[in-house]
Amino acid sequence: MGKEAAGRFLLCFLAVSYFLVMLLSGGADRFLSGQYTITAILRIGVPDDEGTGIAGKVAELRPVREARYRTPEDAWKEFLEAYPGLESLRGARENPLPGYVEIRLRPERMSEEGIADVRSALTPVSQVEKILSGGDVMPSLLRMKRWANALLWSGFALVCAVFLVILAMQEKTRAARLVPDVSFLVDRGVPGDRIAARRTAGAFVAGGIVALVATLVSCAALFLVSGFFHFVRAVVGPAQDLLDARYLLPVCLFLLSATIFQGLASLAGWRAAFPREK
Amino acid sequence: MIEAFRVGAVSRGETLWEGLDLAAGDGEMWIVTGPPSCGKTLLLHILRGERRPDSGDVHVAGESLYRGSPEHNRRFRASSGVVPESLPAGQGRAVVDLFRLSAFAAGGVSTEEIKGRISELLPLVGLSGAEDVEVSSLSVSERARIALVVELFRSPRYLFLDRLLENAGKEWADRLGGLLRALAREDRTILMMERQLPDIWQAAKVPSPLSSGPFFLYRLGSPPGPERKREAEGPPLPAGPLSETTGGVE
Numbered sequence: 050m051g052k053e054a055a056g057r058f059l060l061c062f063l064a065v066s067y068f069l070v071m072l073l074s075g076g077a078d079r080f081l082s083g084q085y086t087i088t089a090i091l092r093i094g095v096p097d098d099e100g101t102g103i104a105g106k107v108a109e110l111r112p113v114r115e116a117r118y119r120t121p122e123d124a125w126k127e128f129l130e131a132y133p134g135l136e137s138l139r140g141a142r143e144n145p146l147p148g149y150v151e152i153r154l155r156p157e158r159m160s161e162e163g164i165a166d167v168r169s170a171l172t173p174v175s176q177v178e179k180i181l182s183g184g185d186v187m188p189s190l191l192r193m194k195r196w197a198n199a200l201l202w203s204g205f206a207l208v209c210a211v212f213l214v215i216l217a218m219q220e221k222t223r224a225a226r227l228v229p230d231v232s233f234l235v236d237r238g239v240p241g242d243r244i245a246a247r248r249t250a251g252a253f254v255a256g257g258i259v260a261l262v263a264t265l266v267s268c269a270a271l272f273l274v275s276g277f278f279h280f281v282r283a284v285v286g287p288a289q290d291l292l293d294a295r296y297l298l299p300v301c302l303f304l305l306s307a308t309i310f311q312g313l314a315s316l317a318g319w320r321a322a323f324p325r326e327k
Numbered sequence: 328m329i330e331a332f333r334v335g336a337v338s339r340g341e342t343l344w345e346g347l348d349l350a351a352g353d354g355e356m357w358i359v360t361g362p363p364s365c366g367k368t369l370l371l372h373i374l375r376g377e378r379r380p381d382s383g384d385v386h387v388a389g390e391s392l393y394r395g396s397p398e399h400n401r402r403f404r405a406s407s408g409v410v411p412e413s414l415p416a417g418q419g420r421a422v423v424d425l426f427r428l429s430a431f432a433a434g435g436v437s438t439e440e441i442k443g444r445i446s447e448l449l450p451l452v453g454l455s456g457a458e459d460v461e462v463s464s465l466s467v468s469e470r471a472r473i474a475l476v477v478e479l480f481r482s483p484r485y486l487f488l489d490r491l492l493e494n495a496g497k498e499w500a501d502r503l504g505g506l507l508r509a510l511a512r513e514d515r516t517i518l519m520m521e522r523q524l525p526d527i528w529q530a531a532k533v534p535s536p537l538s539s540g541p542f543f544l545y546r547l548g549s550p551p552g553p554e555r556k557r558e559a560e561g562p563p564l565p566a567g568p569l570s571e572t573t574g575g576v577e
Contacts, residue, residue: 233428236404
């Protein structure tokens with residue numbers, strides 16, 4: 050019984066952890082949005098306050114997670130870091146590089162539509178000279194991202210399927226163990242539906258507790274791991290995001306489904322507990 | 328009242344018996360004796376409404392258990408208790424678990440009430456404080472006695488006992504006999520299946536004219552009318568608060 054409960058908890062923990070990771074990361078979305086930037090190069094001579102203003106406006110766009118204005122001086126420093134020894138290019142003349150706005154998209158808006166929204170918002174701005182958004186590579190990159198996401202969600206579906214199969218097997222074994230008890234009750238005139246209802250209610254409550262504990266442990270593990278490893282934060286995202294209201298509903302729905310499935314598995318297995326009609 | 332009319336049973340293509348009549352009224356105690364494998368347990372199942380007879384019928388309170396409504400059959404089973412010939416060992420099961428199961432069958436019994444009734448019932452069969460003992464560690468006699476009090480927990484109106492006295496052992500026959508007579512006096516109908524009439528009831532050696540085939544039927548319970556009243560005042564009850572124990576949870 051203890052092994053059975055531990056096995057069920059572990060499976061539930063695995064499924065809920067997978068779900069939370071997918072929820073936070075959006076599959077490959079988080080990683081890709083961390084790597085990918087849209088760069089809006091401003092015309093030479095655009096004042097810093099205008100550049101900052103443009104960055105502020107861009108940050109208000111729906112698909113944008115972050116927009117930062119880089120002054121021509123910042124651009125020059127970055128250039129020298131990348132290509133040391135070319136200080137002579139500047140000479141006595143003014144900084145030959147313009148300022149620019151570096152834009153990062155939200156993971157869930159990491160799509161052709163999201164990029165197009167930002168581009169169409171920046172194109173009419175007279176201070177913007179050029180928009181760099183990945184060009185022709187992006188459509189194939191985004192297609193690959195969709196495939197990767199589909200693969201990852203399929204993995205989740207597989208984990209859920211394994212969970213359900215093991216759950217059903219456990220319930221059947223459990224029901225077979227209960228045959229003497231059920232025979233006792235049926236022989237004493239207890240209606241079968243009353244036994245089944247009681248058993249299902251018990252499984253529902255126990256399943257809910259297992260799912261809740263597994264979720265709490267999984268959340269704690271995510272907080273711990275993402276606190277320690279930068280890589281996890283970059284790929285999965287900060288665990289603090291789980292406290293965001295928009296993640297609350299999916300988590301609650303998942304908990305409810307896990308609970309309902311455990312109740313249903315018990316209901317499906319209850320027939321095995323009944324003695325054959327004499 | 329349980330009435331069997333011309334009941335017959337066939338097992339493995341052979342007729343075990345046929346034309347058996349029996350009428351067990353309220354407050355009556357009957358013992359059916361017969362050699363091994365003659366179908367005593369089968370008769371018990373038939374009288375309990377668990378196995379349709381191959382001929383004849385069984386009526387309870389005037390309605391057939393097999394041709395009447397399934398609800399009537401279920402109600403009858405709910406109001407009857409049965410001690411089987413062998414109580415499953417139930418690995419990992421404590422005695423209290425059996426009482427809990429019985430409480431579930433009775434319905435609406437609080438945890439406190441379960442505890443209280445266990446502490447009243449176990450001393451009746453010499454097993455005080457055995458509630459946490461594993462069933463698998465009990466002897467055959469102890470299991471038989473536990474099975475009896477687990478049934479008494481629900482205070483059944485009808486009791487079917489399959490080789491209870493034989494399993495409980497000679498040293499318990501007197502005490503259990505007294506307990507059963509007292510239960511019969513509370514208007515319960517008791518049907519016992521034994522290989523032979525226990526010594527304690529040798530006085531009632533005259534079998535009923537209803538005896539049929541391999542069986543001898545003995546009526547041992549309180550006779551109806553004034554005779555019964557006299558008997559009720561007669562023999563002493565076994566130790567323990569019997570009237571409290573056998574009344575109540577129904």
